[in-house]
Amino acid sequence: xxVSPECVPCLISRVLYEAKLSTTxxxxxxxxxxxxxxxxxxxxxxxxxxxxxxxxxxxxxxxxGDDDPYRxxxxxxxxxxxxxxxxxxxxxxxxxxxFHSAVIAAIIGNTFDFGVMGFExxxxxxxxxxAAIYRHGLDIDDTRAMKPLLSNVVYVADNVGEIVYDGxxxxxxxxxxxxxxxxxxGAPILTDATVEDVWNFGLDKVxxxxxTTGSNAVGIKLDEVPADLKQALSDASLIVAKGMANFEMLSxxxxxxxxxxxxxxxxxxxxxxxxxxxxxxxxxxx
Amino acid sequence: xxVSPECVPCLISRVLYEAKLSTTxxxxxxxxxxxxxxxxxxxxxxxxxxxxxxxxxxxxxxxxGDDDPYRxxxxxxxxxxxxxxxxxxxxxxxxxxxFHSAVIAAIIGNTFDFGVMGFExxxxxxxxxxAAIYRHGLDIDDTRAMKPLLSNVVYVADNVGEIVYDGxxxxxxxxxxxxxxxxxxGAPILTDATVEDVWNFGLDKVxxxxxTTGSNAVGIKLDEVPADLKQALSDASLIVAKGMANFEMLSxxxxxxxxxxxxxxxxxxxxxxxxxxxxxxxxxxx
Numbered sequence: 394x395x396v397s398p399e400c401v402p403c404l405i406s407r408v409l410y411e412a413k414l415s416t417t418x419x420x421x422x423x424x425x426x427x428x429x430x431x432x433x434x435x436x437x438x439x440x441x442x443x444x445x446x447x448x449x450x451x452x453x454x455x456x457x458g459d460d461d462p463y464r465x466x467x468x469x470x471x472x473x474x475x476x477x478x479x480x481x482x483x484x485x486x487x488x489x490x491x492f493h494s495a496v497i498a499a500i501i502g503n504t505f506d507f508g509v510m511g512f513e514x515x516x517x518x519x520x521x522x523x524a525a526i527y528r529h530g531l532d533i534d535d536t537r538a539m540k541p542l543l544s545n546v547v548y549v550a551d552n553v554g555e556i557v558y559d560g561x562x563x564x565x566x567x568x569x570x571x572x573x574x575x576x577x578x579g580a581p582i583l584t585d586a587t588v589e590d591v592w593n594f595g596l597d598k599v600x601x602x603x604x605t606t607g608s609n610a611v612g613i614k615l616d617e618v619p620a621d622l623k624q625a626l627s628d629a630s631l632i633v634a635k636g637m638a639n640f641e642m643l644s645x646x647x648x649x650x651x652x653x654x655x656x657x658x659x660x661x662x663x664x665x666x667x668x669x670x671x672x673x674x675x676x677x678x679x
Numbered sequence: 680x681x682v683s684p685e686c687v688p689c690l691i692s693r694v695l696y697e698a699k700l701s702t703t704x705x706x707x708x709x710x711x712x713x714x715x716x717x718x719x720x721x722x723x724x725x726x727x728x729x730x731x732x733x734x735x736x737x738x739x740x741x742x743x744g745d746d747d748p749y750r751x752x753x754x755x756x757x758x759x760x761x762x763x764x765x766x767x768x769x770x771x772x773x774x775x776x777x778f779h780s781a782v783i784a785a786i787i788g789n790t791f792d793f794g795v796m797g798f799e800x801x802x803x804x805x806x807x808x809x810a811a812i813y814r815h816g817l818d819i820d821d822t823r824a825m826k827p828l829l830s831n832v833v834y835v836a837d838n839v840g841e842i843v844y845d846g847x848x849x850x851x852x853x854x855x856x857x858x859x860x861x862x863x864x865g866a867p868i869l870t871d872a873t874v875e876d877v878w879n880f881g882l883d884k885v886x887x888x889x890x891t892t893g894s895n896a897v898g899i900k901l902d903e904v905p906a907d908l909k910q911a912l913s914d915a916s917l918i919v920a921k922g923m924a925n926f927e928m929l930s931x932x933x934x935x936x937x938x939x940x941x942x943x944x945x946x947x948x949x950x951x952x953x954x955x956x957x958x959x960x961x962x963x964x965x
Contacts, residue, residue, distance in 0.1 A: 398699075398708035401716070402692040409688055422684035427724045430687070434720040438713045 394641040396442045397661035404446060405429060408453045411583075415462035428452040442661070443612040443641040450582060450611065460609075461581035470554030470584060471593070474502065477519055478557055484527060485561060493536045494527075495565040496654060500673045501526055502558030503551060503636050503656045526673065533668060535677035539652050542631035542677075543571035548600070549613065549643070550577050551636030551655075556586040559635065560599045567601070574625050575600035579617075580609035585638070612642030637662045650679040680927040682728045683947035690732060691715060694739045697869075701748035714738040728947070729898040729927040736868060736897065747867035756840030756870060757879070759805075760788065764843055766806055770813060771847060778855060779822045780813075781848040782940060786959050787812055788844030789837060789922050789942045812959065819954060821963035825938050828917035828963075829857035834886070835899065835929070836863050837922030837941075842872040845921065846885045853887070860911050861886035865903075866895035871924070898928030923948045936965045 408429040412422040432452035436445050454460060461467075481498045488494035501523055543566050550556050556577070563573045575596060578585045588605060590596075597603050604625060608617035615623070626632060632651045634643045640653050640662065657663045657672045668674055694715040698708040718738035722731050740746060747753075767784045774780035787809055829852050836842050842863070849859045861882060864871045874891060876882075883889050890911060894903035901909070912918060918937045920929045926939050926948065943949045943958045954960055 396709065398695055398705055398712060401709070401712045402688050402695055405691050406688040409684055412684065419684055423682065423687075423724050426684060426687045427719075430716055430719045430724075433713075433716045438709050438716075 394442055394644050394662065394665045395440065396438050396445055397664075399659065399661050400442050400445070401433075401438065403659065404433075404449055407583075408449060411450070411453060411462040412457060414466060415457045415459040421457065425453040425456045428456040441641065441645050443610070443638055443645075444614065446611040446638070447582075447609075447614060451609070463581070463584050467553040467584050470552065471557070471590070473519075474554035474557040477523070480520055480523055481558060482561065484523070485565070490536075492540060492562075492565045492569060493534075495562040496536050496539075496675050497527060497531065497673070498558045499555075499562040499635065500531070500654050500656055500675065502555035503654065504555075529673070531675050532672035533666075533674045533676045535652070536675050538677050539631060539675070540569070542650060542652075543569050545572050545574075545628060545630040546633055547574045547576060547625050547629040547631075548633045549606075549635060549639050550575060550586045551639060552584045553586045553590050554584075555635065556590050556596065557594055560594060560596050562633075563596070563599050567599075572602075573600045574602040574604055574629075576604050576606060576613075576622060576625075578609055579605040579607045582609040582611055583638075585611075612638040612640075613646075614642070615646065640666070644678075650677060652677050680728055680930050680948065680951045681726065682724050682731055683950075685945065685947050686728050686731070687719075687724065689945065690719075690735055693869075694735060697736070697739060697748040698743060700752060701743045701745040707743065711739040711742045714742040727927065727931050729896070729924055729931075730900065732897040732924070733868075733895075733900060737895070749867070749870050753839040753870050756838065757843070757876070760840035760843040763805055763809070766809055767844065768847065770809070771851070776822075778826060778848075778851045779820075781851040782822050782825075782961050783813060783817065783959070784844045785841075785848040785921065786817070786940050786942055786961065788841035789940065790841075815959070817961050818958035819952075819960045819962045821938070822961050824963050825917060825961070826855070828936060828938075829855050831858050831860075831914060831916040832919055833860045833862060833911050833915040833917075834919045835892075835921060835925050836861060836872045837925060838870045839872045839876050840870075841921065842876050842882065843880055846880060846882050848919075849882070849885050853885075858888075859886045860888040860890055860915075862890045862892060862899075862908060862911075864895055865891040865893045868895040868897055869924075871897075898924040898926075899932075900928070901932060926952070930964075936963055938963050 412425040429449045429452055432448040436448045485491055485494040546566055550559050566573050578587050591603055604622045606613050607619045610617050626648045634651050634653050636655050643651055653676045655674050657668050657670055663670050698711040715735045715738055718734040722734045771777055771780040832852055836845050852859050864873050877889055890908045892899050893905045896903050912934045920937050920939050922941050929937055939962045941960050943954050949956050
């Protein structure tokens with residue numbers, strides 16, 4: 394997915410957001426924005442948005458002298474996700490189609506994405522919201538077409554918190570006889586999950602294999618990806634790509650088939666995918 | 680006033696807003712943002728915000744090939760202001776302190792500022808709102824201290840629409856024996872008033888003299904100002920500066936005394952002035 398006009402102010406807003414998470418010093422916040430703006434000048438507004446975001450956030454992190462401004466936010470997301478896990482687990486357990494239920498759970502997890510401008514979740518109402526989401530179902534639902542493709546899944550995770558719910562879906566894929574390679578970022582970026590989160594939640598015991606993207610790039614930056622992940626993406630019977638950043642990047646590559654699972658949080662992604670902001674999406678691209 | 684961290688995403692959002700006013704072509708919108716970002720790179724984030732905004736908007740206008748993207752918005756503002764004028768006129772007429780009432784009217788006019796992120800006015804409820812504002816009064820009220828300073832006023836207007844209400848205050852200043860030089864922008868920028876608006880509303884007959892800032896700079900850019908305006912600012916018994924952009928710029932210069940009349944629409948200006956977002960301000964700085 395290429396840069397949309399809406400992406401530019403959103404990206405700068407997000408830099409301000411992370412700068413404020415990292416420091417209360419206005420001058421340092423401004424310096425982080427300046428670095429972000431310079432990264433935009435040096436990069437291209439005509440290329441893929443995730444490459445631009447990667448350059449911009451790296452520049453901001455460097456000036457902030459902080460390799461993980463979202464540390465506190467991520468902890469909150471993890472705690473909230475864990476607190477609400479039993480509700481979702483029991484819904485899946487009592488469901489007729491556990492795979493379908495677990496896909497919805499994984500997309501509910503994708504709602505735990507703090508820091509995207511104009512999208513906020515009232516966590517207090519979450520149990521009620523979860524029930525409403527299950528009643529509503531998926532706005533794009535290709536889950537039936539995904540089921541025959543589960544033999545060798547590469548599951549590209551997105552955010553912390555969310556990854557707890559990914560675990561529920563990975564369990565279902567394995568129950569259906571699938572082999573799952575779980576992929577997380579190689580280093581902290583935004584609220585994305587890393588191997589620390591995999592270990593914290595024991596997901597290395599749920600998935601068959603764990604890999605990383607090899608760097609803190611937003612999404613998957615192919616020239617920074619380890620050779621074994623590139624091979625795994627090529628060999629996969631299905632790539633499950635969680636969230637907007639993975640969509641933004643994987644939609645640029647040739648790997649297929651890909652199942653995009655996400656809550657749509659902004660108009661550019663909605664337009665690119667053929668959906669509306671707020672939609673719950675399980676879209677198979679062959 | 681210097682650039683605040685909040686200014687950077689707000690400024691880019693405003694460029695996107697004006698790009699969308701000017702064209703539906705996403706590629707041109709993106710090119711306008713790119714030009715804005717480049718202007719930020721070439722300028723300084725450590726200087727006055729109005730200088731940065733001037734450079735950024737000029738760059739965007741150039742790429743848009745549009746010397747007035749706000750044309751339609753400005754017309755709407757003018758129409759709305761005219762429609763509501765009789766209500767405010769009758770309030771002033773029946774008021775015990777007509778100068779004070781007209782100051783409030785001029786600040787109500789400053790509410791007609793379309794396009795500032797996070798600040799919108801429900802025009803439909805405006806008559807009710809006007810009544811509520813008069814009940815509420817001014818949050819900073821130095822009008823009493825302004826009254827002895829009205830002999831030779833330089834009145835620096837801000838937006839179209841608003842300028843109709845400025846006329847009411849200029850009338851009161853003249854009724855109190857004052858001489859008024861009305862200053863508008865030398866060319867279209869944002870929703871700011873120009874000589875066309877002065878002529879349209881016959882304000883050249885209300886004020887004693889009309890001058891322009893000599894260019895389309897945001898606020899007053901002293902190196903682009905005609906010599907006669909510089910002289911007038913030096914000689915003034917009182918400079919009346921309407922709105923945030925004039926505050927942003929005049930707070931950088933030595934001209935005194937200045938009466939800042941505005942509705943405060945963002946946190947950086949609120950912090951600089953010692954007020955809150957939403958406040959109605961008539962502040963005298965000697």
